[in-house]
Amino acid sequence: MKILVGYPPTEDSKGTPLLSQNRQFQYFNNPTFLFPVALATAATMLKDKNYKIFWKDAIAEGVGSDEFYRFLESEKLDLFLFETKTPVIKKHWQFISDLKKRFPSLLIAICGDHVSAFPRETMDACPVDYLINGGYYDFAFLELCEALRKNEPIPKGVWYRKSGKIVENGRYSFKGKLDDAPIIDRVFTRNDLYQKEFNLIGRPLAYIMSGRDCWWGKCTFCVWDHTLYPKGTYRARSPENVLEEVKYLVDECGVKEIFDDAGTITVGLWLRRFCKLMIESGYNKKVMYSCNMRFGAVNAEEYKLMKKAGFRLLKYGLESASQKTIDKLDKGTDVLGIEESCHLAKQAGLTVHLTMMVGYPWETKSDALKTYRLAKRLMVKGYADVLQSTVVIPYPGTPLYAEALDKKWLLFDDPTAYERFDMREPVFKTQDMTPDEVMALCNKIYHIFLNPEYIVRHLAKIRSIEDVRYTLKGVKAVFGHLRDFSWSSGPTQQKAI
Known part of the structure; x- marks a missing residue:
């Protein structure tokens, strides 16, 4: 066969x-x-x-x-x-x-x-x-x-x-353990094709997943949480099993940085055990490790332990500076704790990457600008290093999509116009923003990278030719994103119902 x-x-x-x-x-x-x-x-x-x-x-x-x-x-x-x-x-x-x-x-x-x-x-x-x-x-x-x-x-x-x-044969229900899966053959599956992620500075780099997908698993916008790995189906590999893959990637593939793309890395005893294994094995000195993280999920001592274990970058879903939005998304985080989490991570020597979205149907322009101002403050103060902004999309299968249909939030009548869910344009009616304004705000967030105070702070951290290469890749990526969100003259705006 x-x-x-x-x-x-x-x-x-x-x-x-x-x-x-x-x-x-x-x-x-x-x-x-x-x-x-x-x-x-x-x-x-x-x-x-x-x-x-x-x-x-x-x-x-x-x-x-x-x-x-x-x-x-x-x-x-x-x-x-x-x-x-x-x-x-x-x-x-x-x-x-x-x-x-x-x-x-x-x-x-x-x-x-x-x-x-x-x-x-x-x-x-x-x-x-x-x-x-x-x-x-x-x-x-x-x-x-x-x-x-x-x-x-x-x-x-x-x-x-x-x-x-x-x-019609129901849903697939996984009964086993993720540890039963083999370590991926990176030569056969062409890991060399996936080396352009500018935010990961080690080359070669590798993506892994220590869990599928997120132990929180409630965010109403997350399509993986609700279609692939809904609540109750989350599985994590053992720390020992993840370390075995780390060893393979370093020793056999020459990998210098790993990004753990579990929706959120497992915290608590799991994280502390994994850090201990990385330190005891000496692989904390051989590879940089980065992952997705939630605000408030770990404390100051755990951030320090992660740094000692070889962690470099943590990616946080900020989503919005509006607590109302965070609550509606069932994100389970506290906006007031965002700055503290970022500060603690930075004090431990970790790089902070923020992701956020614009174009929520219940947010006003004033609400959306709060997200911009919070992101700018964190970046300029040095509490965050990298950011990423996207237009909120209600993917089919998510509670957000169901709510959008129920409340008639979509800008178009046909909910199966799936080609319009490609983030090249907003799909939501908003309280007081046109589609052009939503895209412009997404663009404006990326312009934070061009803020003079941020640039000076970033240039002051350059210590090697690798830092220079990383910066140049970042500049290229930023201008690429500015083009990605340059859409204009789209559908006529309607107010949310």
């Missing part, structure tokens, strides 16, 4: 679509490809089980449709698994239809957050053979392949067709 795992060509004049390892979706002018942990795990699992397996990320490789079709023709594949997201789902429906016409014997499996939110929709819209409903699709796909190889029943959670009819 010859199997392909990866991403098909997804060409668009808007830019490069970022699908892999992305909770949100954007077209980027200056693309950063993130290593797709779950799909790469699936490929490694099959390779270890002696399947004839191929890996091809056509987007990261820059492979167009003609070349991709030639590859399929030459290899005579039996099964192809790929991941999709909301803004390109219609493109992928058409791609699957075209693929089945060209290669009628090729079986196609699809996974991802959108198809897990609306599985029947995709089964009806295109002739896909298998649809993995839910997260842990690396384990689910292995079960599917084993069932096909042994001529056994299709596992629960994988939708399929039988005698021309769709078999």
Whole structure:
């Protein structure tokens, strides 16, 4: 059985679509490809089980449709698994239809957050053979392949067709342990393609996930929290298992920095144990470790322990400076504690990365500007080093999407106009901001990088040629983001109801 795992060509004049390892979706002018942990795990699992397996990320490789079709023709594949997201789902429906016409014997499996939110929709819209409903699709796909190889029943959670009819087969429920997954084969899955993340300074770098996905798991906007890893399905690897992957990445792959892309790294005893293992093993001196973090999740002593253990950067979801917004999003953080958390992390010697969103339908322009002013204050004071701003998007499957439909918040009448959920324009009506103003504010937040006080503070920290390279990459990324949010003259603004 010859199997392909990866991403098909997804060409668009808007830019490069970022699908892999992305909770949100954007077209980027200056693309950063993130290593797709779950799909790469699936490929490694099959390779270890002696399947004839191929890996091809056509987007990261820059492979167009003609070349991709030639590859399929030459290899005579039996099964192809790929991941999709909301803004390109219609493109992928058409791609699957075209693929089945060209290669009628090729079986196609699809996974991802959108198809897990609306599985029947995709089964009806295109002739896909298998649809993995839910997260842990690396384990689910292995079960599917084993069932096909042994001529056994299709596992629960994988939708399929039988005698021309769709078999609705529930959600996939992962019963095992993440420690049971193999360490990803980074050579086979082309880790070299995913080296452009400017915020990670060590090269080579690697993305991992110590857990799937977030132990908080409530944020109403997070599509992974509600479609792939809903409350009650969170799993964390053991600290010992994560350390084994760290050792492999450092010793076998020469990795200098690791980003742990679990929604939020597991804190408490888990974090302290992992830090202790990093220190005792000496790998705290061999690699830099970065991760996602929540405000208020750790204390001053734990920040210091993380620094000692080799941690470099912490990425926080600030989201908004309005406590009303934080509460509506079920974020579970306190706006008044943001500055203190940033300050404690900086005192420990850690780099602070902030992410935030604009365009909430209940926020006024005054509310949104509070977010800008808080971000600017943190950056200028030196309590934060890097920021990232996006337009809030209510992805299908999230409580925010359901609320948007119920309260008629969308700027357009058709909630299945999925191509408009690509962050190239706002999709929400707001209290008193036009779409142009929302995009301009997103742009304005990125202009904080150009603040003279911030620039002087940043230049004062340059100590090496590596710091210079990092700064130049950052400048390039900032101007790329400024282009990404330069949209204007969009739909007529309407007030939120």
